[in-house]
Amino acid sequence: MDNKYEGKVMWSHLDANMHMRHSAYADFAAQARIVVLDRLGLDLKAFQKLHIGPILFREELVYLREVGINEHLTVTVEMTKSRPDGSRWSIRHEVFREDGVKAAVVSVEGAWLDLHKRKLTTLPEELVEQFNRLDRSEDYQEV
Numbered sequence: 001m002d003n004k005y006e007g008k009v010m011w012s013h014l015d016a017n018m019h020m021r022h023s024a025y026a027d028f029a030a031q032a033r034i035v036v037l038d039r040l041g042l043d044l045k046a047f048q049k050l051h052i053g054p055i056l057f058r059e060e061l062v063y064l065r066e067v068g069i070n071e072h073l074t075v076t077v078e079m080t081k082s083r084p085d086g087s088r089w090s091i092r093h094e095v096f097r098e099d100g101v102k103a104a105v106v107s108v109e110g111a112w113l114d115l116h117k118r119k120l121t122t123l124p125e126e127l128v129e130q131f132n133r134l135d136r137s138e139d140y141q142e143v
Contacts, residue, residue, distance in 0.1 A: 002039060003135040005032035005075045009067055020067040026059060029093040029106035032075035040130045052121060055113040065103045072098040078137040080107070086131045087111060087122045088143065 007028060015021035033054075034044070047053050067073065074096045081090035093106040114121040123131060 003036055003077045005035045005077070007031065007073055007075070009069055009071045009073060011069060014069055018068065022061065022063075025061050025063070025095060025104050025106055028073060028075050028095060029108070032077050032093055033091060033108075036077040036134065037131075040133055042127060042130055046127070050124065050127075051115045052112050052123065053115055054110050055120075056108050056110045058107075058109040060107045062105045062107075063103070064105070065097065065101050067095075067097055067103050073103070074098075077135065078140075079134045080137045080139060081109075081141045081143050082132070083143055085122050086128045087120070089131075091134075092137055 005028070009020055009024070013020050013024035013027075037043070076094045076096075078092050079089060080092045082088070088109075088111045090107065090109045093108075094102055095104040095106065097103050111120050112123055113119070122128070
């Protein structure tokens with residue numbers, strides 16, 4: 001499946017040093033997750049209908065190279081860990097500059113939240129099947 005998101009660095013993504021600010025990396029990773037999940041049929045409308053949403057417990061960013069304004073970025077999305085029912089998961093994003101250099105790695109750990117009960121939940125079985133089609137990393141672990 002297509003597990004990549006592409007976008008351009010805008011003025012609003014920059015910090016005082018004129019390179020991409022720390023939180024913009026997280027924003028690009030979040031957008032990549034939403035786009036890739038949408039391609040799997042897990043769009044925001046489906047989540048709204050079920051009153052379920054993704055929730056993050058942990059987010060780690062490792063910065064490798066600077067990124068500047070107007071650069072074209074490619075962000076990959078790969079599952080690194082998951083329970084068989086998809087109730088808990090970890091996803092790794094790699095952020096590449098337009099010259100192919102890896103600029104950052106963003107790793108997140110999350111689950112699904114019932115938006116009415118405000119408690120953790122699982123996806124319906126048919127959505128678990130779709131979620132499990134997410135590309136898996138070479139070091140993927142079932143937990």
